[in-house]
Amino acid sequence: MALVVSILSALLLTHVCTGDKSCEIWSSAGLVVQRNSTFQVYCTFKFNCKGSMYSGHRPLVQFHRKHNETTIYLDVAHLSDHRTFSCNCDDPSSNTDPCGLDILAGYPPDRPANFSCVHQISEFNHSSTVECKWASGRQTYIRSNAKLWVRTFSHNTSGADEVSSVSAKGSSSVAASFTVDTSVQVVSVWASVTNQLGSAQTHQKNYTLSDIMMPPVPAPPQVHCWSRNCSIKVQQKVQTFALNIDYRDVEEEQWTPHPNVSNGLVESLQPYTLYQFRARSKFATGLWSDWSRPVSVRTQEEAPERALDVWYAVDPRTESMRVYWKKLPLYVAHGKILDYTITVYHQNSVQTLNGSSDKQNISVPLCSDCDVTVSARNTKGHSPPANITIHTSEAKDVLVPVINKNNVTLCWRQHASAALPLDCVVEWFPRGQKLEKMQWLRISGNSSQVVITDMEPFQCYEGSVYVFYSDKSMDRLRFSDISIADLAPTAGPSVERLVEGTTVNVNWSEPDVGQHKGCITTYTIYLENSSRFVTTYNVSASLRFHVISGLSPAAYSIWMTASTAKGEGKPGQKINFFIQQDSQMALIVKLALLAVFMLFILCACHIPAVKERMWVYLQYFMPDIPDPANSKWAKDCLKEKDVSLHPQLSTTTETEEEDLVCVQIQDLPRPLLSPQTSLTSDTDLRPLYPEIIYITSLSHESDCSGHTQTISLDTNDYMSSHGTEAMSEAEDNEDFNTFFPSHSYFPEQLDFGPKLTLDAVRIGGGDFFSLAS
Numbered sequence: 025m026a027l028v029v030s031i032l033s034a035l036l037l038t039h040v041c042t043g044d045k046s047c048e049i050w051s052s053a054g055l056v057v058q059r060n061s062t063f064q065v066y067c068t069f070k071f072n073c074k075g076s077m078y079s080g081h082r083p084l085v086q087f088h089r090k091h092n093e094t095t096i097y098l099d100v101a102h103l104s105d106h107r108t109f110s111c112n113c114d115d116p117s118s119n120t121d122p123c124g125l126d127i128l129a130g131y132p133p134d135r136p137a138n139f140s141c142v143h144q145i146s147e148f149n150h151s152s153t154v155e156c157k158w159a160s161g162r163q164t165y166i167r168s169n170a171k172l173w174v175r176t177f178s179h180n181t182s183g184a185d186e187v188s189s190v191s192a193k194g195s196s197s198v199a200a201s202f203t204v205d206t207s208v209q210v211v212s213v214w215a216s217v218t219n220q221l222g223s224a225q226t227h228q229k230n231y232t233l234s235d236i237m238m239p240p241v242p243a244p245p246q247v248h249c250w251s252r253n254c255s256i257k258v259q260q261k262v263q264t265f266a267l268n269i270d271y272r273d274v275e276e277e278q279w280t281p282h283p284n285v286s287n288g289l290v291e292s293l294q295p296y297t298l299y300q301f302r303a304r305s306k307f308a309t310g311l312w313s314d315w316s317r318p319v320s321v322r323t324q325e326e327a328p329e330r331a332l333d334v335w336y337a338v339d340p341r342t343e344s345m346r347v348y349w350k351k352l353p354l355y356v357a358h359g360k361i362l363d364y365t366i367t368v369y370h371q372n373s374v375q376t377l378n379g380s381s382d383k384q385n386i387s388v389p390l391c392s393d394c395d396v397t398v399s400a401r402n403t404k405g406h407s408p409p410a411n412i413t414i415h416t417s418e419a420k421d422v423l424v425p426v427i428n429k430n431n432v433t434l435c436w437r438q439h440a441s442a443a444l445p446l447d448c449v450v451e452w453f454p455r456g457q458k459l460e461k462m463q464w465l466r467i468s469g470n471s472s473q474v475v476i477t478d479m480e481p482f483q484c485y486e487g488s489v490y491v492f493y494s495d496k497s498m499d500r501l502r503f504s505d506i507s508i509a510d511l512a513p514t515a516g517p518s519v520e521r522l523v524e525g526t527t528v529n530v531n532w533s534e535p536d537v538g539q540h541k542g543c544i545t546t547y548t549i550y551l552e553n554s555s556r557f558v559t560t561y562n563v564s565a566s567l568r569f570h571v572i573s574g575l576s577p578a579a580y581s582i583w584m585t586a587s588t589a590k591g592e593g594k595p596g597q598k599i600n601f602f603i604q605q606d607s608q609m610a611l612i613v614k615l616a617l618l619a620v621f622m623l624f625i626l627c628a629c630h631i632p633a634v635k636e637r638m639w640v641y642l643q644y645f646m647p648d649i650p651d652p653a654n655s656k657w658a659k660d661c662l663k664e665k666d667v668s669l670h671p672q673l674s675t676t677t678e679t680e681e682e683d684l685v686c687v688q689i690q691d692l693p694r695p696l697l698s699p700q701t702s703l704t705s706d707t708d709l710r711p712l713y714p715e716i717i718y719i720t721s722l723s724h725e726s727d728c729s730g731h732t733q734t735i736s737l738d739t740n741d742y743m744s745s746h747g748t749e750a751m752s753e754a755e756d757n758e759d760f761n762t763f764f765p766s767h768s769y770f771p772e773q774l775d776f777g778p779k780l781t782l783d784a785v786r787i788g789g790g791d792f793f794s795l796a797s
């Protein structure tokens with residue numbers, strides 16, 4: 025419309041200067057049409073000229089038809105919006121103005137829906153209004169006029185007063201109101217809407233005002249809260265008959281009606297929770313007012329209700345210990361946790377640590393059989409202390425988990441004892457990351473099964489189940505080598521080699537934990553000689569060394585891979601070395617020296633004082649002489665060999681508890697042998713195992729096999745396995761400090777004396793002396 029006005033007013037200006045309008049324009053359907061209707065627009069030209077027609081906001085020439093000599097027309101189909109049409113005389117010689125027309129497209133009004141009225145009593149009794157509302161239905165797109173029609177009566181609808189109307193406001197939701205004085209008791213009302221395309225009106229509705237009387241909305245309630253109750257006051261502007269109060273936890277959708285408004289106290293609330301309150305009121309007759317604006321009030325704090333769930337991990341490698349706890353859920357915390365108090369009771373000393381509210385674990389000094397308590401603090405006090413006793417005992421049994429897709433099921437049997445199982449903790453963590461990635465679950469003591477659902481794929485997990493009994497005893501069952509999904513390792517072990525004559529001591533460190541991609545099952549050593557012939561050696565995943573002997577002098581390359589259940593991983597770095605021709609001369613010199621030495625000892629042993637003194641030294645030089653059959657080592661070793669004959673027992677551990685002790689030995693060596701848990705304080709990862717195996721294998725050689733000991737380390741495979749068993753015993757006895765008296769347990773390569781039992785040495789020495797004398 026505005027466009028046409030501006031175009032036409034611009035043209036009017038030219039018209040003043042030039043002359044008349046060239047044409048007359050009209051539509052067959054009038055100026056206002058229903059949307060989607062079809063009609064014609066005509067132009068009759070006053071002069072004999074060739075006319076053209078335009079339409080649109082930005083006028084475009086339209087294809088017109090000829091009606092008669094002076095008149096052209098345009099068919100307009102499915103008009104969906106307001107549109108401007110215009111015609112112009114194209115004759116360049118005629119200085120005439122174009123003519124234009126705006127056509128509006130809309131709908132006739134719908135009948136008003138949901139028509140209803142209320143009688144609003146304001147704070148001032150004398151003025152009260154009737155407010156009616158309705159929904160206007162479909163949008164009309166053209167100007168519509170909505171009105172509320174009213175007829176008022178003082179008693180009933182018999183004596184008619186005059187009809188009056190008030191105009192309504194709003195587009196989709198329409199409202200209109202009028203004031204009534206106290207004499208009016210009944211109103212008859214209806215609504216009407218009209219526009220250029222039609223009109224509609226509601227049925228008449230007769231209301232008795234007392235039936236639709238509604239008090240004003242109350243002010244938001246005034247609320248004062250303690251921790252579990254709130255007192256509520258509602259100020260009302262008019263005297264009402266009834267009051268409703270609703271409240272809800274802001275986290276929840278549902279409002280709860282306050283059961284007894286008359287005492288103004290809402291009870292059974294939770295501490296430190298944000299609640300909303302609202303109110304509404306009603307006269308003896310009529311309608312409830314709208315709800316007041318809600319007020320939000322937080323109840324006060326209370327001291328945390330329950331003890332924390334606390335657990336711990338001991339890491340003998342770093343001689344450290346960590347205590348973990350889980351955050352209290354808000355409904356138990358009863359407030360904002362300010363900090364955590366950690367107390368360590370060790371013998372007679374008490375140490376208190378303070379953990380900030382964002383912490384969930386803390387390092388505490390390593391202690392055994394000490395008690396640690398943890399409690400959470402808010403402004404109102406502490407939670408009951410959660411008390412754990414630090415045990416450093418080793419697992420009794422080995423569990424075999426069942427892996428089902430992404431969750432792991434562990435089953436165990438209750439210890440058949442008089443003591444009642446109190447509770448049970450299942451802990452798990454990726455291998456080598458006990459302190460960093462500890463997770464645990466505390467379950468009922470009667471449980472005999474747990475499903476772990478949140479293990480990450482491509483990680484090798486291990487852990488334990490602890491059952492605590494009423495008599496303060498504890499069972500610990502280990503499990504290890506669990507991965508819910510494997511890939512082949514993305515890196516190989518890094519190899520170091522030590523060449524001694526024709527023997528190579530290969531030792532390696534495992535790839536970084538992130539590159540394992542599951543549980544490593546075996547290592548493979550590749551040895552390539554100068555003629556490109558490759559020999560492979562498969563080694564158990566628990567080992568970190570391998571001895572290859574009897575190599576002929578040449579140049580060699582060596583590299584390694586690690587394998588998971590998914591397959592062999594990428595090779596580690598290749599290392600080259602030489603085996604040199606052993607000099608015959610060197611051997612002869614060595615033998616000669618040995619002979620001289622033996623002679624010296626034979627002589628010296630005839631002097632009693634020297635004999636005594638010699639004993640000390642002999643311990644270090646005579647590992648081969650002890651009686652193999654009677655030595656303590658021999659017995660231990662025999663036992664172990666026995667066990668190693670039944671490796672499959674590990675799969676039946678759940679039922680055959682008697683056998684478990686044996687199986688455990690099979691399973692245990694690995695953690696100890698991993699660089700993470702090695703016993704040295706050395707920080708570089710250079711393994712100590714060559715030293716360890718060198719010594720232990722010597723002992724085994726001499727004691728168990730009955731062969732005469734040779735230092736050549738020939739029967740490497742056999743020795744290796746015995747070596748691990750020896751180490752696994754060390755692991756069994758988790759109290760490392762007593763098992764290995766110092767951190768530099770193997771100070772030098774040949775200081776293997778302490779590894780021999782005194783028994784063996786005494787027998788050995790005696791034999792030697794009797795032989796010598």
Ligand SMILES: *[C@@H]1O[C@H](CO)[C@@H](O)[C@H](O)[C@H]1NC(C)=O
Nearest residue numbers: 059060061062101102103104
């Ligand atoms: C417009 O009218 C035609 C027939 O006259 C009909 O087929 C079409 O559905 C209508 N469109 C709308 C949007 O109402």
Ligand SMILES: *[C@@H]1O[C@H](CO)[C@@H](O)[C@H](O)[C@H]1NC(C)=O
Nearest residue numbers: 066068091092093094095096
């Ligand atoms: C052409 O048609 C219009 C409209 O019907 C009419 O007013 C006009 O007189 C006609 N002109 C002639 C020349 O017939």
Ligand SMILES: *[C@@H]1O[C@H](CO)[C@@H](O)[C@H](O)[C@H]1NC(C)=O
Nearest residue numbers: 136137138139158159160161
């Ligand atoms: C009328 O009220 C009912 C119920 O409140 C609602 O479902 C319906 O949509 C309303 N009608 C219109 C046209 O708004």
Ligand SMILES: *[C@@H]1O[C@H](CO)[C@@H](O)[C@H](O)[C@H]1NC(C)=O
Nearest residue numbers: 145149150152237262263307
């Ligand atoms: C208005 O006030 C009168 C007395 O002043 C009382 O009787 C009447 O109930 C009041 N009406 C309402 C709607 O409160």
Ligand SMILES: *[C@@H]1O[C@H](CO)[C@@H](O)[C@H](O)[C@H]1NC(C)=O
Nearest residue numbers: 177178179180181182183184
């Ligand atoms: C209305 O009130 C008048 C007198 O006040 C009475 O005569 C008439 O019967 C009433 N009509 C109805 C429909 O109640």
Ligand SMILES: *[C@@H]1O[C@H](CO)[C@@H](O)[C@H](O)[C@H]1NC(C)=O
Nearest residue numbers: 181182184212227228229230
């Ligand atoms: C309302 O009152 C009027 C006037 O007495 C009457 O004509 C009409 O039928 C009444 N309507 C209803 C719905 O009762």
Ligand SMILES: *[C@@H]1O[C@H](CO)[C@@H](O)[C@H](O)[C@H]1NC(C)=O
Nearest residue numbers: 250251252253254255289291
């Ligand atoms: C509300 O609770 C507080 C403590 O939470 C209590 O002291 C007080 O007596 C309670 N008030 C009532 C009216 O019960």
Ligand SMILES: *[C@@H]1O[C@H](CO)[C@@H](O)[C@H](O)[C@H]1NC(C)=O
Nearest residue numbers: 282283284285286287288289
């Ligand atoms: C409601 O509270 C009032 C005042 O404290 C008390 O007298 C009344 O017994 C309570 N009613 C119910 C149903 O609890």
Ligand SMILES: *[C@@H]1O[C@H](CO)[C@@H](O)[C@H](O)[C@H]1NC(C)=O
Nearest residue numbers: 362363364365377378379380
């Ligand atoms: C713990 O530390 C916080 C912040 O450093 C301090 O406010 C709080 O008093 C401390 N608590 C104890 C028990 O020492």
Ligand SMILES: *[C@@H]1O[C@H](CO)[C@@H](O)[C@H](O)[C@H]1NC(C)=O
Nearest residue numbers: 382383384385459460461462
């Ligand atoms: C120990 O606490 C630190 C932060 O205090 C956190 O990043 C780490 O994940 C926690 N470790 C465990 C195992 O919960």
Ligand SMILES: *[C@@H]1O[C@H](CO)[C@@H](O)[C@H](O)[C@H]1NC(C)=O
Nearest residue numbers: 369395397409411412413496
């Ligand atoms: C923790 O529990 C142990 C064993 O139940 C008990 O001997 C010890 O006194 C408790 N310590 C504390 C601080 O409660």
Ligand SMILES: *[C@@H]1O[C@H](CO)[C@@H](O)[C@H](O)[C@H]1NC(C)=O
Nearest residue numbers: 428429430431432475476477
């Ligand atoms: C364990 O995994 C299986 C299969 O994915 C699933 O059906 C089952 O619900 C899981 N169990 C638990 C306790 O999540």
